[in-house]
Amino acid sequence: MKVVGVGCGPGMLTEQAVSAISDAAIIFGSKRAIALVAAHIPAGCIVREMVTFSPNQPIPDNAVILSTGDPQLAGLGYLGGEIIPGISSLQVAAARLHVPLEQVSIVIAHGKDHGRALDRIADEVKRGQNTFIIADPKFSITALCTALEGAGEDISIAVCEDLGYPDEKIQIGSIARPPQPVSPLFSVMVGRIESPPGDQKSH
Amino acid sequence: MKVVGVGCGPGMLTEQAVSAISDAAIIFGSKRAIALVAAHIPAGCIVREMVTFSPNQPIPDNAVILSTGDPQLAGLGYLGGEIIPGISSLQVAAARLHVPLEQVSIVIAHGKDHGRALDRIADEVKRGQNTFIIADPKFSITALCTALEGAGEDISIAVCEDLGYPDEKIQIGSIARPPQPVSPLFSVMVGRIESPPGDQKSH
Numbered sequence: 001m002k003v004v005g006v007g008c009g010p011g012m013l014t015e016q017a018v019s020a021i022s023d024a025a026i027i028f029g030s031k032r033a034i035a036l037v038a039a040h041i042p043a044g045c046i047v048r049e050m051v052t053f054s055p056n057q058p059i060p061d062n063a064v065i066l067s068t069g070d071p072q073l074a075g076l077g078y079l080g081g082e083i084i085p086g087i088s089s090l091q092v093a094a095a096r097l098h099v100p101l102e103q104v105s106i107v108i109a110h111g112k113d114h115g116r117a118l119d120r121i122a123d124e125v126k127r128g129q130n131t132f133i134i135a136d137p138k139f140s141i142t143a144l145c146t147a148l149e150g151a152g153e154d155i156s157i158a159v160c161e162d163l164g165y166p167d168e169k170i171q172i173g174s175i176a177r178p179p180q181p182v183s184p185l186f187s188v189m190v191g192r193i194e195s196p197p198g199d200q201k202s203h
Numbered sequence: 204m205k206v207v208g209v210g211c212g213p214g215m216l217t218e219q220a221v222s223a224i225s226d227a228a229i230i231f232g233s234k235r236a237i238a239l240v241a242a243h244i245p246a247g248c249i250v251r252e253m254v255t256f257s258p259n260q261p262i263p264d265n266a267v268i269l270s271t272g273d274p275q276l277a278g279l280g281y282l283g284g285e286i287i288p289g290i291s292s293l294q295v296a297a298a299r300l301h302v303p304l305e306q307v308s309i310v311i312a313h314g315k316d317h318g319r320a321l322d323r324i325a326d327e328v329k330r331g332q333n334t335f336i337i338a339d340p341k342f343s344i345t346a347l348c349t350a351l352e353g354a355g356e357d358i359s360i361a362v363c364e365d366l367g368y369p370d371e372k373i374q375i376g377s378i379a380r381p382p383q384p385v386s387p388l389f390s391v392m393v394g395r396i397e398s399p400p401g402d403q404k405s406h
Contacts, residue, residue: 011217011222012218012288014210014214014215014216014217014290015214015215015216072302074305077298077303078303080301083298083299084298085215085295085297086290088304091273091275094280095274095280095286095287095288098280098283099275100275101273101276101291101293101309102276102337105308106304106305107305108305
């Protein structure tokens, strides 16, 4: 079994990912992941759309599992097998915002436990780390900013929507005046972020 | 100017990276970076091998600067311009060792200041984080293990050489019995690492 990172948007497939997909006999993945690789799926390949995977689920040895972004970053790498890295939303955000990755802590705010994620984010920001939040659509920027109260006026909130897609949108605000996402596909970078040249902060 | 991540080994170029290189009129990069993209350099393109770049150095607007791994991870992203992410050694190490990226802190141990890097590594490991060290050839595993004394018997030291290349080698040991790198191109993952299935720890 191979778990193949397909990147967080179009044009991010690596040569290794294209090769794995082109040789595949059976492919599993989300609708979005399948769309990102559609041009490389060979004739006769079985393609199955799946939203969730369980580690106990039987998966054929010759299967290729697609994982948006990088399989090791909130992706399907936990299924095991051979893992082919892909470009994550974190990397695209860091590239756009000109933030060095070694200065970034990562918090996953998926599922019901947003309270615990908010505590971790506040801890990381208060110890001076930029913090990248992989959010689900229900993650509240308002609750984030409540958790960050007192963290400092120099802290920016960058809401990154549809990273890597033609509709990509990055808005930068403050804890007092944060941007709000419209797309369900968003992530957030919190910390000391300078606006890239040519951009204007929204506050 | 574009700064293009070319991955840490062969076969990791993304479609966006291939496109930028195929359209380039002038390319700057290290010998290793140029070798990784050689098949895509167009006829007539000027190619200049460069080892170091200064932010004050005049770089033509139409230049493509190659950065091994990801430009935002100890790469050339600090030069600014449009940045195209690439697959980093961190991502390959995380894929091979089956470590989730959100559990990893990053420490850059380049240059003379290994003492400060060692302090940071010890701090991160002691607060329970897996820690990925981007090392220069002079980084001492022996000094690392001295700095980590008392961090716990369950801490593994994974020395990763030539990640992504045919000669790739990953050895896992303990603080008491660490592996030693032979290649000058290596990185280290420290923390609670389980050996991937089929592998044997070297201790």
